[in-house]
Amino acid sequence: MSLTNGWEMVVGLEVHTELKTATKMFCGCANSFGSLPNTNVCPVCLGLPGSLPVLNARAVELAMAIGVALHSTIAPSTFHRKNYFYPDMPKDFQISQYDLPINVGGFLDLPDGSRISIERAHLEEDTGKSTHLGGSGRIHGADRSLVDYNRSGVPLVEIVSGPDIRSSTQARDYASELRGILMATGASDGRMEEGSMRIDANVSVRKVGQPLGTRCEIKNLNSLRSLQRAIDYEAHRQTVILEEGGRVRQETRHWDENLATTSTMRVKEEADDYRYFREPDLVDLIPDEAWQARIREGLPPMPAERRSMLGARLHEPSDSLLGAVSVVVDLDLDAYVSSARDAGVPAELALPRAANELATDLGGLSNLSFEAFTATLLMERSGELSPTQAKSVLAELLASGGEPRAIAAKKGYEQLETGAVASVVAQLIEEHPDEWSRYRDGDEKLAQFFIGQVMKRTKGQANGKDVIAELHAKR
Amino acid sequence: MKSASDIARDVQSGTSSAASELDVALAQIRARNGELNIFLYVDEEGAQRTAAALDERIQRGEQIGPLAGVPVALKDNLCQTGIPTTCSSKILEGWRPPYNATVIDRLLVAGAVPVGKTNLDEFAMGSSTENSAFGPTLNPLDTSRVPGGSSGGSAAAVAADMTPLALGSDTGGSIRQPAALCGLVGVKPTYGLVSRYGLIAFASSLDQIGPLTKNVRDAALLLEVIAGHDPLDSTSLPEPAPSLSSHVNDGVAGKRVGLVRELIDGADADVMASVERAADALREAGATIVELSVPEFRLGLSAYYLIAPAEASSNLARFDGVRYGLRVNGDDVTSMMEATRTAGFGEEVKRRIMLGTYALSAGYFDAYYGQALKVRTLTINAFARAYHQADFLLGATTPSVAFAFGAKTSDPMAMYLSDVFTIPSNLAGEPAISVPFGTGDAGLPVGVQLLGPGRSEALLFAGARVLEIADGRS
Structure with a gap:
C-alpha cells in the first residue's frame, strides 16, 4: 500500500x-x-x-x-x-x-x-x-x-x-x-x-x-x-x-x-x-x-550471492522462475538444485520442483538425498516419468525415503510403450471424429483435449511429449 | 595473640590443632562480641566442621596450605554459600548466597577457617561503621570511638584478638582507614590483583578486597593466598599471584620515597608528626626522602564522590524486592519496588544513590560524571609523574586518630573528608598500605600510608616492614 x-x-x-x-x-x-x-x-x-x-x-x-x-x-x-x-x-x-x-x-x-x-x-x-x-x-x-x-x-x-x-x-x-x-x-x-x-x-x-x-x-x-x-x-x-x-x-x-x-x-x-x-x-x-x-574467511555465501548463483544460467527468466530462486534460497534448498543441475537437470526444472514440491514438506528433507532428488528429475527429464508422476515420486521420497526407480515401479509408473500411446490415440480419434477434424484443420487448442484424454485413459502414465508426437504423426 | 603464620606452622606440625585455634577465636568472640558488635553472624558449626576436617587431614599426614587452621573474619559484603550475607542492610534480609566469593574458595584451599561475617557501613558506604543497619561497631582500643569504616567490623575483629586475619574491601579507603584507627596493617591491592567475584559491589571500578592484620608478614601471606587471576572476573589481572612474603624483609635501602604534601596537609598535628617520624625511619633504613607536591590529589575527593555514587546507583538497582531479600508489598510492581527500597536502604545509601543518579542523568552527565572521569585520568597521570621521582610515596592514612561516635554523623562532608588521603589510590587502581606508626592523641594509634605504582605490593610490604620494626613491633 x-x-x-x-x-x-x-x-x-x-x-x-x-x-x-x-x-x-x-x-x-x-x-x-x-x-x-x-x-x-x-x-x-x-x-x-x-x-x-x-x-x-x-x-x-x-x-x-x-x-x-x-x-x-x-x-x-x-x-x-x-x-x-x-x-x-x-x-x-x-x-x-x-x-x-x-x-x-x-x-x-x-x-x-x-x-x-x-x-x-x-x-x-x-x-x-x-x-x-x-x-x-x-x-x-x-x-x-x-x-x-x-x-x-x-x-x-x-x-x-x-x-x-x-x-x-x-x-x-x-x-x-x-x-x-x-x-x-x-x-x-x-x-x-x-x-x-x-x-x-x-x-x-x-x-x-x-x-x-x-x-x-x-x-x-x-x-x-x-x-x-x-x-x-x-x-x-x-x-x-x-x-x-x-x-x-x-x-x-x-x-x-x-x-x-x-x-x-x-x-x-x-x-x-x-x-x-x-x-x-x-x-x-x-x-x-x-x-x-x-x-x-569462514563466512558462507549470503542469500543475494546464492540467488545470483542459482539464477546465473537462466535465460530471460520468468517471474515465477525468479520467485522459485528466492524460495529455494530462503528455505536453504540450494544444494538440491545445484546438485541436480550439475548432473544435467536444467535449472528451469530443478528450481520449481525444489520451490514447490520440497517446500511443502521441509520436515521430510532428512529422507531425501541430493542423489534421489537428482535421479527423480533425470527420469522426468528423459521422459521416463511424467511431471505428475515425478511430483508424486518426490512426495513419496519426502514422506518415507527410498529409491526413486523402486518407488516409480511400485506405483506402476513404468512408461507405456510408444505403441501403446499410438493405439490409445487411434482409439480416441475414432471416438471423437469432430474434434479430430477440427484439430486437423488447425485448431491447436484441441491438442490439449487429446492429451488430457490420453492421460485419463493411461492414468497419467503416458508422456505428454510422446502424445504430441503421435498427434503430429497422425495429423 | 598468635600471628597467622605461627598458627599455620603449629597446626601443620601438630603442636596445635585447627580445632583448638578455632576455640581460642570463638571464646574471644563470645566474650566480647556482645559489647563491641563486631560479628553480625558467627558460623560456629560450619567453622568447627572445617577445622575438624583440616585436623583429620593433618593426622593423615597431608600438607595443608599456608593458612592451615587460621581463623579468618569476613566482611559481610562477601558471599559465602549458605551464610546470611547482609551488607549491613535491611534490604538483604534473609538472603543466603548460593555460592562462594572467589576469595573464600581460595581461603578454604589454603586451609583457613572462616568464622563469621563482620559489621560494615551499609553497602560499604561510610567511614565509621555507624551507617550499619545493625548498630555501630565499637573500637576495641577505646569503646567511645569508632573503629573506622567501612570495614570497621573486620578491623575490630583483629584488634580485639578475635581472629588474626580479616578480609575487608576498599573502595575509597575502607580497609586502610579502619586499619589506621584500630592500629592494624591494611592493604588496598592493585585493582585486578584480587578477584571481585562474590564481593557485593559498591563501586565496581574502585572496589578491591584486601587484608587486615596485626602485622606485615600476615598481610603479605593473606594477600598471596587471595590474589591471582580469576576467570570469573573480567577485570582480574592475567597473571598468577605474585610472591610477597619472600620480599617482606627486602628493606628500602636505595629506594626513593616521595613525601607528598597533599597527603599530609590538613591532618592533625599528631598524625603529621607520625608521618615525619616515619620518613626519618625510612631514611635511617637507607632510603632517600624526596618532598613532592601532587596538586591533583586535592581533586580526588570530589571526583570520587561522583564516580562511586554513580556506579553504586546502578549496582544497587537490583535490590528491588523481586527476587530476594526484603519485599514490601505495593499496589503494583513499581510501588512494591519503591516501598521496598524506601524501607530497605538507610539514609547514607539513599543519599549516594540520589547523588549517583543525578550525576549520570541526561543534561548533567558531562558536568558531573564526565568531569569526574577526566579528574580520574589526571590523577592517574599525576601518580605516574610522581613515580619518575620516587619509587613509592609516603603520607598519612587519615587526617585524625579514631574519633568519637556521633562526631561526624550530622555532617556528611566531614565524614567524607576521612577518606581524602586514601581515595587517590582507588581512582588510579594502584596499591597502598596503611601501617601503624606511633601513637597520637589519647594514646591512640596513627596509621601512615605507603602508596606505590601498579603491582608494587612487594615493595610496599618491604617499606611497611621497615616501619613496623622501627616502631618497635616484632
Missing part, C-alpha cells in the same frame, strides 16, 4: 536477533528455548549480588559475522549499562553497547535493487520473560506476574537500519532479506514465532521532499505480516492526523494483531534517560585482525 496526496512514509527498523550460541552471553548457562522456567539460570544471569559477567567469545564471533555480511566496519567497542527498572531484568540494568558498537555502518541490498543503509549492529543481553496473569494482563493491573529468567542473558545483536525504507513492502523485503542473512551466517535460527528475531519499526510520514516528521516506535511485531500491516496502519493513522491539522505525538505504540491497530504504550515527552555509562565489570572489546580475518 502506498500513501496518497503527496505523502510518503519514512521507516527505519530495529531488528533484535538472538544469537545461536551454546551458552549465554555472560555465563555458562545453556542458551535454549523451551526449557522449564528458571532452569537455565545461575548467579550471573540472575544478577545475584556479587556476581560478575564474563563475555562469551562465540557471541562476539557471531556478531562480527553479521557485521561482515552487512558490510559494516568491525570497530573497537565497549559495553555500557542501560539503567531502568523492570522485573524481568534481574540487575535492573541491561548490558548493551552505546556510543562504540562492534559493527559500525554498512548496508543491505534488497532483491529489487534498492539499498538500505545500516547504522550499527551491536551486542547486548536479552531480558527474562514476564507473564502477567489475571486482571488487565499487562504489567500494571495484572493479578500476578511470573518471570522466567531462562532468556535472561541470552546474547542479542540489535541491527539498526537507516530511515531509508519508503513502503511497508520494502520494510517486509528488508526484514526478510535480513532474516536470510542472519540464518546464512549461522547467527540466528530466524524464528520470529519463538521470539528469536524481533522487530521494532520507527514510522513517520511527511510530504515528499519535506523534513522528517515526528516518529512513533511500533512494538510487538511478531511476523513479517504484522510488520507490513502495522506500518501501513500507522502511516495511515499519522497521515489522517496531519491532514486534519493535528500533530503526531512521539510515543511508543503497541501493535494489536487481532484488532489490527496500534495503540499508545508510553509517551516520550522527552528522550528516555537510561543513564548510560561504561560497564565497569567488563573490559573493552577489541577483536584483533587475525580474529576478524578468520570470521571473514
Whole structure:
C-alpha cells in the first residue's frame, strides 16, 4: 500500500536477533528455548549480588559475522549499562553497547535493487520473560506476574537500519532479506514465532521532499505480516492526523494483531534517560585482525550471492522462475538444485520442483538425498516419468525415503510403450471424429483435449511429449 | 595473640590443632562480641566442621596450605554459600548466597577457617561503621570511638584478638582507614590483583578486597593466598599471584620515597608528626626522602564522590524486592519496588544513590560524571609523574586518630573528608598500605600510608616492614 496526496512514509527498523550460541552471553548457562522456567539460570544471569559477567567469545564471533555480511566496519567497542527498572531484568540494568558498537555502518541490498543503509549492529543481553496473569494482563493491573529468567542473558545483536525504507513492502523485503542473512551466517535460527528475531519499526510520514516528521516506535511485531500491516496502519493513522491539522505525538505504540491497530504504550515527552555509562565489570572489546580475518574467511555465501548463483544460467527468466530462486534460497534448498543441475537437470526444472514440491514438506528433507532428488528429475527429464508422476515420486521420497526407480515401479509408473500411446490415440480419434477434424484443420487448442484424454485413459502414465508426437504423426 | 603464620606452622606440625585455634577465636568472640558488635553472624558449626576436617587431614599426614587452621573474619559484603550475607542492610534480609566469593574458595584451599561475617557501613558506604543497619561497631582500643569504616567490623575483629586475619574491601579507603584507627596493617591491592567475584559491589571500578592484620608478614601471606587471576572476573589481572612474603624483609635501602604534601596537609598535628617520624625511619633504613607536591590529589575527593555514587546507583538497582531479600508489598510492581527500597536502604545509601543518579542523568552527565572521569585520568597521570621521582610515596592514612561516635554523623562532608588521603589510590587502581606508626592523641594509634605504582605490593610490604620494626613491633 502506498500513501496518497503527496505523502510518503519514512521507516527505519530495529531488528533484535538472538544469537545461536551454546551458552549465554555472560555465563555458562545453556542458551535454549523451551526449557522449564528458571532452569537455565545461575548467579550471573540472575544478577545475584556479587556476581560478575564474563563475555562469551562465540557471541562476539557471531556478531562480527553479521557485521561482515552487512558490510559494516568491525570497530573497537565497549559495553555500557542501560539503567531502568523492570522485573524481568534481574540487575535492573541491561548490558548493551552505546556510543562504540562492534559493527559500525554498512548496508543491505534488497532483491529489487534498492539499498538500505545500516547504522550499527551491536551486542547486548536479552531480558527474562514476564507473564502477567489475571486482571488487565499487562504489567500494571495484572493479578500476578511470573518471570522466567531462562532468556535472561541470552546474547542479542540489535541491527539498526537507516530511515531509508519508503513502503511497508520494502520494510517486509528488508526484514526478510535480513532474516536470510542472519540464518546464512549461522547467527540466528530466524524464528520470529519463538521470539528469536524481533522487530521494532520507527514510522513517520511527511510530504515528499519535506523534513522528517515526528516518529512513533511500533512494538510487538511478531511476523513479517504484522510488520507490513502495522506500518501501513500507522502511516495511515499519522497521515489522517496531519491532514486534519493535528500533530503526531512521539510515543511508543503497541501493535494489536487481532484488532489490527496500534495503540499508545508510553509517551516520550522527552528522550528516555537510561543513564548510560561504561560497564565497569567488563573490559573493552577489541577483536584483533587475525580474529576478524578468520570470521571473514569462514563466512558462507549470503542469500543475494546464492540467488545470483542459482539464477546465473537462466535465460530471460520468468517471474515465477525468479520467485522459485528466492524460495529455494530462503528455505536453504540450494544444494538440491545445484546438485541436480550439475548432473544435467536444467535449472528451469530443478528450481520449481525444489520451490514447490520440497517446500511443502521441509520436515521430510532428512529422507531425501541430493542423489534421489537428482535421479527423480533425470527420469522426468528423459521422459521416463511424467511431471505428475515425478511430483508424486518426490512426495513419496519426502514422506518415507527410498529409491526413486523402486518407488516409480511400485506405483506402476513404468512408461507405456510408444505403441501403446499410438493405439490409445487411434482409439480416441475414432471416438471423437469432430474434434479430430477440427484439430486437423488447425485448431491447436484441441491438442490439449487429446492429451488430457490420453492421460485419463493411461492414468497419467503416458508422456505428454510422446502424445504430441503421435498427434503430429497422425495429423 | 598468635600471628597467622605461627598458627599455620603449629597446626601443620601438630603442636596445635585447627580445632583448638578455632576455640581460642570463638571464646574471644563470645566474650566480647556482645559489647563491641563486631560479628553480625558467627558460623560456629560450619567453622568447627572445617577445622575438624583440616585436623583429620593433618593426622593423615597431608600438607595443608599456608593458612592451615587460621581463623579468618569476613566482611559481610562477601558471599559465602549458605551464610546470611547482609551488607549491613535491611534490604538483604534473609538472603543466603548460593555460592562462594572467589576469595573464600581460595581461603578454604589454603586451609583457613572462616568464622563469621563482620559489621560494615551499609553497602560499604561510610567511614565509621555507624551507617550499619545493625548498630555501630565499637573500637576495641577505646569503646567511645569508632573503629573506622567501612570495614570497621573486620578491623575490630583483629584488634580485639578475635581472629588474626580479616578480609575487608576498599573502595575509597575502607580497609586502610579502619586499619589506621584500630592500629592494624591494611592493604588496598592493585585493582585486578584480587578477584571481585562474590564481593557485593559498591563501586565496581574502585572496589578491591584486601587484608587486615596485626602485622606485615600476615598481610603479605593473606594477600598471596587471595590474589591471582580469576576467570570469573573480567577485570582480574592475567597473571598468577605474585610472591610477597619472600620480599617482606627486602628493606628500602636505595629506594626513593616521595613525601607528598597533599597527603599530609590538613591532618592533625599528631598524625603529621607520625608521618615525619616515619620518613626519618625510612631514611635511617637507607632510603632517600624526596618532598613532592601532587596538586591533583586535592581533586580526588570530589571526583570520587561522583564516580562511586554513580556506579553504586546502578549496582544497587537490583535490590528491588523481586527476587530476594526484603519485599514490601505495593499496589503494583513499581510501588512494591519503591516501598521496598524506601524501607530497605538507610539514609547514607539513599543519599549516594540520589547523588549517583543525578550525576549520570541526561543534561548533567558531562558536568558531573564526565568531569569526574577526566579528574580520574589526571590523577592517574599525576601518580605516574610522581613515580619518575620516587619509587613509592609516603603520607598519612587519615587526617585524625579514631574519633568519637556521633562526631561526624550530622555532617556528611566531614565524614567524607576521612577518606581524602586514601581515595587517590582507588581512582588510579594502584596499591597502598596503611601501617601503624606511633601513637597520637589519647594514646591512640596513627596509621601512615605507603602508596606505590601498579603491582608494587612487594615493595610496599618491604617499606611497611621497615616501619613496623622501627616502631618497635616484632
